[in-house]
Amino acid sequence: MKRERRGIDATSWVVQSVSVIAVAAVAIVVWILVLELFELPPILLPSPQRVLDAAMRERDTLIRGMFSTGIAAAAGLATALLIGSFVAILFSQSRLIRRAFFPYVIFLQTVPIVAIAPLLITWSGYRFRTVVIVTVIISLFPIISNVTAGLMTIERELADLFRMYGAGRIKRLWKLQIPSAVPYLVLGAKISSGLAVIGAIVAEFFVGNGASYDGLGTLMTGWQAMQRTDALIAALFASTLLGLLLFGVVHIVAAVFLRRWTRSETSPGSAS
Amino acid sequence: MNLAPSRTNLTTNVNPSLPLASEIRCEAVELAFSDGTRAVSDVDLRIPAGSITSLVGPSGCGKTSLLRLFAGLEKPSSGRVRLEPMISAVAGEIAFVFQQPTLLPWRTAMENVQLPLELMGRFSKSQRMEIASQLLEDVGLQDAHLKKPHELSGGMRMRVSIARALATSPRVLLLDEPFAALDDILRGQLGELLLELWSLRRFTAVMVTHNIGEAILLSDRVVVMRGGRTDAPRVNPLPRPRTDALRRTVAFGEFYGVISDALREPS
Numbered sequence: 001m002k003r004e005r006r007g008i009d010a011t012s013w014v015v016q017s018v019s020v021i022a023v024a025a026v027a028i029v030v031w032i033l034v035l036e037l038f039e040l041p042p043i044l045l046p047s048p049q050r051v052l053d054a055a056m057r058e059r060d061t062l063i064r065g066m067f068s069t070g071i072a073a074a075a076g077l078a079t080a081l082l083i084g085s086f087v088a089i090l091f092s093q094s095r096l097i098r099r100a101f102f103p104y105v106i107f108l109q110t111v112p113i114v115a116i117a118p119l120l121i122t123w124s125g126y127r128f129r130t131v132v133i134v135t136v137i138i139s140l141f142p143i144i145s146n147v148t149a150g151l152m153t154i155e156r157e158l159a160d161l162f163r164m165y166g167a168g169r170i171k172r173l174w175k176l177q178i179p180s181a182v183p184y185l186v187l188g189a190k191i192s193s194g195l196a197v198i199g200a201i202v203a204e205f206f207v208g209n210g211a212s213y214d215g216l217g218t219l220m221t222g223w224q225a226m227q228r229t230d231a232l233i234a235a236l237f238a239s240t241l242l243g244l245l246l247f248g249v250v251h252i253v254a255a256v257f258l259r260r261w262t263r264s265e266t267s268p269g270s271a272s
Numbered sequence: 273m274n275l276a277p278s279r280t281n282l283t284t285n286v287n288p289s290l291p292l293a294s295e296i297r298c299e300a301v302e303l304a305f306s307d308g309t310r311a312v313s314d315v316d317l318r319i320p321a322g323s324i325t326s327l328v329g330p331s332g333c334g335k336t337s338l339l340r341l342f343a344g345l346e347k348p349s350s351g352r353v354r355l356e357p358m359i360s361a362v363a364g365e366i367a368f369v370f371q372q373p374t375l376l377p378w379r380t381a382m383e384n385v386q387l388p389l390e391l392m393g394r395f396s397k398s399q400r401m402e403i404a405s406q407l408l409e410d411v412g413l414q415d416a417h418l419k420k421p422h423e424l425s426g427g428m429r430m431r432v433s434i435a436r437a438l439a440t441s442p443r444v445l446l447l448d449e450p451f452a453a454l455d456d457i458l459r460g461q462l463g464e465l466l467l468e469l470w471s472l473r474r475f476t477a478v479m480v481t482h483n484i485g486e487a488i489l490l491s492d493r494v495v496v497m498r499g500g501r502t503d504a505p506r507v508n509p510l511p512r513p514r515t516d517a518l519r520r521t522v523a524f525g526e527f528y529g530v531i532s533d534a535l536r537e538p539s
Contacts, residue, residue, distance in 0.1 A: 165391035
């Protein structure tokens with residue numbers, strides 16, 4: 001049964017890849033048509049060729065930008081995973097703690113990150129550290145909520161079983177809840193990997209000019225000011241690529257190190 | 273498919289050092305939930321040590337609640353449940369087999385079977401693995417030690433679940449519709465397995481089932497339950513050992529009729 005399902009996955013992967021490429025092709029055709037029809041100046045909308053040229057010309061700068069932003073996003077994501085898991089474990093242990101603090105966790109989700117970035121710069125300065133802090137804040141919510149759900153979603157029978165053999169809180173947490181929550185942690189990390197890149201770039205919009213910092217967000221604000229729209233769009237693609245890369249890293253790390261807990265029928269991450 | 277070799281010379285394996293079975297006694301037991309619903313009312317019941325008793329009844333009649341009371345997973349609202357000699361569930365003297373195998377998906381069959389001993393901190397790891405390995409052989413899974421649950425069929429998973437329940441050599445084994453999710457052939461095989469294990473170990477077994485035929489083939493007594501109340505246990509007149517051929521006998525048909533009539537009576 002399992003093998004059959006994997007077979008279907010393989011064909012659907014091919015179908016998916018082809019359809020993704022098809023959508024990109026259609027988008028580029030529409031892009032070119034819009035240029036032809038409306039005769040837009042390159043400063044508003046450069047042609048795909050100009051964007052590609054700009055990307056090649058600024059290749060080294062873009063790669064350095066992706067690297068800086070990537071390090072900030074990865075550091076923020078890793079910190080959010082540590083803090084988020086710890087908070088989720090606390091939440092799983094007491095309903096009182098959960099009820100008292102969960103509204104503030106929702107605050108993390110609803111606060112506009114663009115609105116608090118300037119405040120964080122006031123507190124933490126125009127530096128790499130600030131970018132990481134913004135990234136942590138934006139990445140934290142999916143991790144806390146997913147891991148908490150994973151720790152709390154325990155089959156009643158399994159909980160009974162642990163109770164019948166006198167397993168206390170710690171044993172239940174360590175041998176039942178945490179292993180059950182691993183697939184949820186991976187799911188949370190995948191959701192947050194995209195958010196982390198967004199957080200890092202938004203933070204760089206604010207931090208950029210104030211420090212010797214060359215992240216993608218810094219490059220974007222710079223190129224926008226210079227009206228270099230082709231390079232700006234190239235940077236946009238670079239940020240998308242960075243988001244995909246970080247997602248891929250999470251996927252591979254999970255597949256290599258967390259296989260034991262994620263490769264089973266009960267995995268909620270199998271849908272992603 | 274998992275066709276376990278059926279073993280015949282069972283008596284050679286009897287372990288005399290196993291603890292004695294326990295009698296279960298219920299005295300005016302009631303279980304009411306906080307929302308006012310009564311799952312179990314006024315149950316007086318004695319389940320003899322070393323017997324197999326089936327609990328039959330329509331869905332929602334309180335069978336599972338009664339089983340959970342036996343297991344100590346629920347406390348009676350009034351009355352009491354006693355086990356003679358006095359034992360407690362925490363000491364691993366009572367084991368529960370659920371309707372689903374409820375195995376930990378990240379653990380191998382062997383790691384699942386030794387879980388009760390691990391949770392209780394009994395024995396060294398290598399001793400636990402040895403016990404688990406023996407139990408897996410006892411349930412006919414000698415080749416599945418290192419398989420994960422998702423690599424096993426439904427019947428094999430249930431065998432692992434039964435092996436796990438026996439890890440602590442319990443005096444009382446409670447089974448909540450253990451074979452309900454399996455097809456008829458597997459159901460028959462697992463019923464036979466249960467009888468084999470019981471004849472070796474002589475625990476007290478209480479099994480909830482919807483299947484009257486299964487109840488008759490496996491148990492010494494059948495308790496009919498309706499609306500939270502139990503009838504007096506009906507003693508099974510059929511001799512042991514029982515085989516599937518008994519289903520064609522008049523005695524089987526008569527006892528079947530008695531139970532299905534009792535189930536139809538208004539509660």
